[in-house]
Amino acid sequence: MNSCLVFLDGGFISKLSKHFGNGVYIKFDLIKLAENISKKQNLFCKYLFYYTAPPFQETPPTNEQRKRKEGYDNFLKSLRKNKSITVREGRCQRIVNSEGNTEYKQKGVDTLITIDLSHIKDDFPDVKKIILVSSDTDFCPVIRDIKKRWKMEVILYSYFDKRRNSKFSVSNELLNCCSKYIPLTKEDFDESLLNKK
Secondary structure (H helix, E strand, O other): OEEEEEEEEHHHHHHHHHHHOOOOOOOEOHHHHHHHHHHOOOEEEEEEEEEEOOOOOOOOOOHHHHHHHHHHHHHHHHHHOOOOEEEEEOEEEEEEOOOOOEEEEEEOHHHHHHHHHHHHHHHOOOOOEEEEEOOOHHHHHHHHHHHHHHOOEEEEEEOOOOOOOOOOOOOHHHHHHOOEEEEOOHHHHHOOEOOOO
16 A cells, blocks of 8 residues: 555644534544545555644633633644654634624644645655645645656545535635545544544
8 A cells, every 4th residue: 555645734624624513623533534534545644744723812811712722732742742743833813804703814834834745755755645635725836846846646635615605615726736636524524533532
């Protein structure tokens, strides 16, 4: 079985788990998810890159923000014990729109993914396949470069619906620049549920 690298956009996958959970986040195991989607492509997940951002903190943080950060830190600490995972962190930005609604967005994560994608041949010279779990068109230039320069296959796992103004949309450009597109499903999350122990 050939090996692959999995690049997982944490913000996208978290939003999708809430969507598939009908407004409640599905508690799934990142490593299991990476292994399962790799296996479905007859690949072995050699290494996982996970990209996220810490929860927003005011100065000083509220009690709820402190608790959320504590849970986040414990989660990352447990992930980092695994030598086959690299965790990269961007930052969280709070945006208040013109209607007074508050949104939180990850910043810098796409740049971190692009940097790692551009160095993979140096770090993993034997790997010929990549699985990217995301929906962002910003990765198209680096995907094209990887395919042209190193003849690597880039498999996109993503999700989109065809509803107007949906938060889940994937451009044709991203679908076309990848070697293959596989839709992520609720089943992928259900097969990767967190062990309650």
